[in-house]
Amino acid sequence: MGLFAAIRREYLFLTGMTATLRRLKHIDANSDFLLTDEMEQAVDRFSNNLAFAYEDQNWTFAEFDTYANQVANWALAEGYKPGDTLALFSNNRLEYVAIWFGLSKVGVIAALLNTQLVGKSLAHCIEVASSKAVIMEPSFQKEVCAVNAGLKKPLPLWSLDEAETGVENFSMALATSADDRPEKKVRAGLKAGDVVLKMFTSGTTGLPKAALITHVRAQRYMNTFSGVVHASPRDRMMMVLPLYHATGGICGVGTALLTGGAVMVQRQFSASIFWDEAVRTGSTLFMYVGELCRFLVNTPETEAEHRHKIRGMIGNGLRPDVWVRFRDRFNIHLIAEFYGATEGNVGLLNADGQVGAIGRVPWYARKSFNIALVCIDPETLDPIRRPDGFCKRAKIGEVGEAIGRIDPKDSRFRYDGYGSKSDTEKKLLRDVFEKGDLYFRTGDLMRTDRYGYYYFVDRVGDTFRWMAENVSTGEVAAAFSSFPSVSQCNVYGAKVPGYDGRAGMAAYVPDGEVDHHALYLHLTDQLPAFAMPVFLREQREAATTSTFKFKKIDLVKEGFDPQMVKDPLFLLSRDKQTYIPLTQMLYGQILAGKIRL
Numbered sequence: 001m002g003l004f005a006a007i008r009r010e011y012l013f014l015t016g017m018t019a020t021l022r023r024l025k026h027i028d029a030n031s032d033f034l035l036t037d038e039m040e041q042a043v044d045r046f047s048n049n050l051a052f053a054y055e056d057q058n059w060t061f062a063e064f065d066t067y068a069n070q071v072a073n074w075a076l077a078e079g080y081k082p083g084d085t086l087a088l089f090s091n092n093r094l095e096y097v098a099i100w101f102g103l104s105k106v107g108v109i110a111a112l113l114n115t116q117l118v119g120k121s122l123a124h125c126i127e128v129a130s131s132k133a134v135i136m137e138p139s140f141q142k143e144v145c146a147v148n149a150g151l152k153k154p155l156p157l158w159s160l161d162e163a164e165t166g167v168e169n170f171s172m173a174l175a176t177s178a179d180d181r182p183e184k185k186v187r188a189g190l191k192a193g194d195v196v197l198k199m200f201t202s203g204t205t206g207l208p209k210a211a212l213i214t215h216v217r218a219q220r221y222m223n224t225f226s227g228v229v230h231a232s233p234r235d236r237m238m239m240v241l242p243l244y245h246a247t248g249g250i251c252g253v254g255t256a257l258l259t260g261g262a263v264m265v266q267r268q269f270s271a272s273i274f275w276d277e278a279v280r281t282g283s284t285l286f287m288y289v290g291e292l293c294r295f296l297v298n299t300p301e302t303e304a305e306h307r308h309k310i311r312g313m314i315g316n317g318l319r320p321d322v323w324v325r326f327r328d329r330f331n332i333h334l335i336a337e338f339y340g341a342t343e344g345n346v347g348l349l350n351a352d353g354q355v356g357a358i359g360r361v362p363w364y365a366r367k368s369f370n371i372a373l374v375c376i377d378p379e380t381l382d383p384i385r386r387p388d389g390f391c392k393r394a395k396i397g398e399v400g401e402a403i404g405r406i407d408p409k410d411s412r413f414r415y416d417g418y419g420s421k422s423d424t425e426k427k428l429l430r431d432v433f434e435k436g437d438l439y440f441r442t443g444d445l446m447r448t449d450r451y452g453y454y455y456f457v458d459r460v461g462d463t464f465r466w467m468a469e470n471v472s473t474g475e476v477a478a479a480f481s482s483f484p485s486v487s488q489c490n491v492y493g494a495k496v497p498g499y500d501g502r503a504g505m506a507a508y509v510p511d512g513e514v515d516h517h518a519l520y521l522h523l524t525d526q527l528p529a530f531a532m533p534v535f536l537r538e539q540r541e542a543a544t545t546s547t548f549k550f551k552k553i554d555l556v557k558e559g560f561d562p563q564m565v566k567d568p569l570f571l572l573s574r575d576k577q578t579y580i581p582l583t584q585m586l587y588g589q590i591l592a593g594k595i596r597l
Contacts, residue, residue, distance in 0.1 A: 009352050009451070013360060016351025019227025027219045029193035029414060035215040035222070036104040036187065036196070038258065040065070046260035049233055053281065054094035054265040061257075064098055070177040071102025072186075077177065080132065082107025082187055085198060087131040088244075089113040089122075089140050090160060092267050096243045097253055099135060104196050107187040111198040111210065112244035114469075115140070116528035121475065123147045124207045128420065129198050131155060135170055138162055192216040195416070199246055201342050207475050209418040211343030213246070217416060220347075221246060221340075222254020228336045228351050229285060229312040233260030238283035238310070240269040240292065246342045247315060252287035255314065261285075271295040275304035284309050289468040290317030290500045297325045305330055312336065317456075317468065319500060320356035339456065343427075345415045345440050346371050346404035348454055357453040358446070370413045371454075372439070373400030373446055374432070381460055383429065391432045394447070399457050402446045403429055403439040415440045464493030465501035467530040476533060479526035480508060483519055487511040488542045492552045494535055494559045497591055503534035507555055507567075509542050516570060516579040534597050535560045536570040536579050562587055572597075 026033070047062040059067070080086065080103075088099055088110050100110035111129035113122070122143065126134060133156040136144050141157070141164050148154050158170040197213040225231070237256035241248030243265075256263045264281040269292055278286070292315075312334035318326070327333055339348040339358040348359020348371065361369045373394035375384040383401065384392045394400025406428075407413040418424050429439040445457040463470050473491035480489035488509040493502025516536075523532055537560075543551040558564050562584050569582035571590075580586075589595045 012352035016228045020224055023223040023227050027216055029216040031192045035218045042258050049260050050262040052094055052263050057094045066179045067098045068102035069179045069181050070174045071099055072105035072182045074173055074177040075106050075108050080108050084132050085109040085111050085130050087111040087113055087126050087134045089136040091115055092243050092265050105182050107190055109195050114244055119526055125200055129210045141167055199342050209423045212416045214416050218250055221250040222258055225255045225314045226259050231255050231259040235261035235285050236264050236283045238264045238286035240266045241287050248287045271299045275302050275308055278308040279304045285312050288313050288315035290319055291468040293318055293326045294322045323355050344442055345413050346442055354453050358456050360453045362452040370405035372403050376401050396448055396450055399445050399447050401460050402442040402444050406438045469530040471531045476531055479523055483522050485512050485514045492556050505535040506533040507537040507539050509539050520578050534572045538568040
């Protein structure tokens with residue numbers, strides 16, 4: 001690296017970090033200045049500015065606040081109190097953020113449910129969040145009603161628009177609700193360290209976990225990126241990511257709203273109309289995940305992609321090969337790639353555009369970060385301990401699991417955990433580098449270079465990424481285990497050339513003849529679309545360790561190549577609603593990109 005490049009790197013890092021720290025200096029877990037207060041300040045400062053746009057609907061900041069106030073007063077009238085939780089089950093829409101913002105005005109917590117959840121997973125998330133009611137889109141009423149009937153204690157159900165029998169009409173209820181701002185004394189006693197949202201994340205085993213998002217955590221998410229992308233009231237944030245995810249629903253929303261900009265809400269991502277929508281909405285920024293960018297670089301060239309006004313983007317998962325193609329084709333050079341987990345305490349930010357890096361910690365700033373990389377045993381997936389009992393640090397260029405030092409006194413390094421104490425405990429690592437220290441295990445493998453850049457490598461163990469979602473192998477295996485023709489099932493992720501993350505693959509031992517159409521229907525009833533195994537491998541017997549744990553390393557290495565795998569292989573066919581034999585010809589078509597998984 002030349003002298004000019006080195007100077008530029010340090011300048012961009014220091015200016016970016018300085019701007020970020022300036023935005024974060026007011027945040028204190030022990031303060032009574034909540035995320036709600038900060039958002040109300042933005043409303044008062046930018047009251048006439050455009051805040052949200054969705055299809056042909058627009059809201060100014062004042063109109064956004066008015067709706068939120070109606071939600072808050074409705075919650076009070078229904079008897080909900082600070083600390084209560086209501087579940088929100090909705091696609092992106094104009095009112096989404098206003099609903100949880102309104103609930104926060106009276107200290108009520110919103111549990112933001114992933115809209116791909118069905119059946120057992122949906123019921124689990126509603127219950128583990130301790131929800132006292134569900135607010136939903138009309139299209140989800142049938143699914144929610146079916147799930148609600150099976151709960152130990154059925155909940156009140158509210159539909160955002162028209163309602164079926166047994167479901168209340170939320171819009172009609174708000175129409176008679178006062179729109180004045182509730183007095184702050186309603187939420188008196190709450191601190192920034194208290195929970196404002198619950199979001200769901202897949203762990204290494206089992207069903208989704210409820211990650212507790214405190215006010216201070218949400219404030220940090222909402223304030224972190226505006227300095228790096230120089231956000232201002234003139235900006236319009238194009239939002240194609242789901243608002244129930246932290247990346248879009250907190251980071252992206254906050255970058256726009258807290259600086260007086262607008263959020264241009266899209267119902268969902270569509271590669272074919274992305275640039276048309278960017279032009280139509282006048283968007284200047286957008287939130288991404290790597291998979292989204294890969295889809296866009298693989299679409300045919302359009303006239304609109306040359307007329308957009310997008311000047312910067314914020315997100316994660318942008319792989320180096322896609323990064324360069326995307327930047328050069330669409331002429332967007334301000335790319336703020338970051339790393340962070342919804343429930344975690346480790347954060348990194350690429351402030352200078354280093355291709356492929358998820359962030360940087362130069363030698364002179366190490367004390368300001370809590371991240372460390374430790375070597376992992378590939379069989380047990382546990383950190384390797386030295387003879388003195390402490391963990392072995394990964395060297396420069398060596399792959400290790402990222403862990404984050406926990407410091408309850410520092411809001412940057414807090415770990416608020418999950419709704420379940422046992423789930424929280426599983427993520428903790430003790431006596432790491434010295435007696436008594438405590439670290440959070442991210443479950444992510446990374447490596448560093450000599451300049452302090454961090455690069456994401458893969459997930460550890462039983463969770464992998466597919467379709468920009470975390471897939472829990474335990475949840476998928478549990479769905480298989482309830483199918484009568486399967487006796488054992490080992491689930492893992494298979495690397496597919498040209499795709500980000502790993503496609504789900506299940507190696508199972510049949511118990512008699514397997515009806516693959518029936519298996520398909522069974523799995524679609526149990527799992528969200530992103531968790532459906534793409535490949536199946538039928539084995540005579542499962543490979544296990546001496547303690548009867550499934551072995552996955554060899555299965556992962558062999559992948560889904562029919563020439564390498566002697567067992568029968570099958571491919572998911574959503575069109576035919578079954579699994580079809582994976583032939584060498586189909587395998588070649590997948591590698592050639594002729595079959596879209």
